Amino acid sequence: MRGNSRMFKRIGLIGLGNMGRGMALTLKRQGFEVVGTDVAITTREALSKEGISVRETIGEVVAECDIVLLSLPTAAIVEDVVTGSGGILANVKPGLLVVDTSTSHPETTRRLAENLRRAGMRMLDAPVSGGPKGAITGTMAMVIGGAKEDLAEAEPVLAAMTAKRVHVGEIGAGHVAKIANNLFAAAHLLIAGEVTRMAEKAGVPTEQLLQGINAGSGRSFITEHSYPTWIMNGKFDSGFTMKLMRKDVRLSQELISALAMDLPMAAKVAELWALSAQSIADEEDFNRIVELGTRDQA
Structure with missing residues (x-):
């Protein structure tokens, strides 16, 4: 179930820290509806005050969105968000496109992508450079690994939050x-x-x-x-x-x-x-x- 003609209007975002906050506000400014979550209640409350719709759980975000961005500090946390209790795999949504903007380990990424594929979901690894300033201004650079057709589907979303994107290869190549x-x-x-x-x-x-x-x-x-x-x-x-x-x-x-x-x-x-x-x-x-x-x- 690919649906390359699908236009994403509601974007899920897991991780609303320095980078995730900037991405969320940039996407909102570009006309997208953003639904986000973060493990920290104070972070969720702060983003809510800035006009971002927040949810308490990953499952709620997945249920409402066809594309979900991850902005997380470590590979271990990315893995837990995907495979852990209450994570993405515990809330399977066929056709979901997961875009990991974190800096993670390529082997972890490839393993998670295969687990998602078996559940009927897809993944791009798209780590970013530019820091919080680049995130809030939409001027980040992004190196991307994954299938070309998945990237083509995600392109309008990624273009709204970055100044430059380079597709460097298959899944894991971005990391x-x-x-x-x-x-x-x-x-x-x-x-x-x-x-x-x-x-x-x-x-x-x-x-x-x-x-x-x-x-x-x-x-x-x-x-x-x-x-x-x-x-x-x-x-x-x-x-x-x-x-x-x-x-x-x-x-x-x-x-x-x-x-x-x-x-x-x-x-x-x-x-x-x-x-x-x-x-x-x-x-x-x-x-x-x-x-x-x-x-x-x-």
Whole structure:
């Protein structure tokens, strides 16, 4: 039961935290009706006050919608939402399209997609980049894994909440690409922190250094965007925490291990992010990693 001509008007959303809230409000602004739920009562109440229809259970959301988005912090929570008591599989709705926007493990995604398929439902993995600001403004980027026909059906919804979407392969491919993206970001932040400290000690202020780097081949999102937006001004308020990035870096190591590969640079990045837990708290902004090694010296 595909129904590619179906137009989704009511969108289910499970997980109404920083990212889910932004997605819900963006979709509402684009003319969709959003029905959401979250494990936290206070979060549900807050979204209700912002005009989002909220429900207490996953089953209620599934019953009312033909497409359900997931915005959840870990692969384990995604699995519980799909397979757990009261989850999606416990409330089977043939033809339902589940779109996981979380950063999760590709093997978990493939297993869940197969379980959903056997129950007559479908899945796309479509993790997002852009943080809470991108979610609330509809400017996120999305890497997507899954069947082309399912993506075509979901396209109007995904287009309403993102600025760019790239279909990278079959189910699970989206999460491989997102893990790769976040490993890059984790590595870029580490080296940027060291390079800027090196230049400062050699007499070149960070602002001038980055002007030069951003005109050359060393530039990255970190040097062009993260430094002026969150780091140099001391704001450190991107909305993405150290805890979440540490989790994503661990996901990269799990994937590398599953592929039986030896990637020493990736291993060193993971080692340093794990080490950062000794000096940078979980709840702090992930850009704080540029300060690794400096706090003990202060």
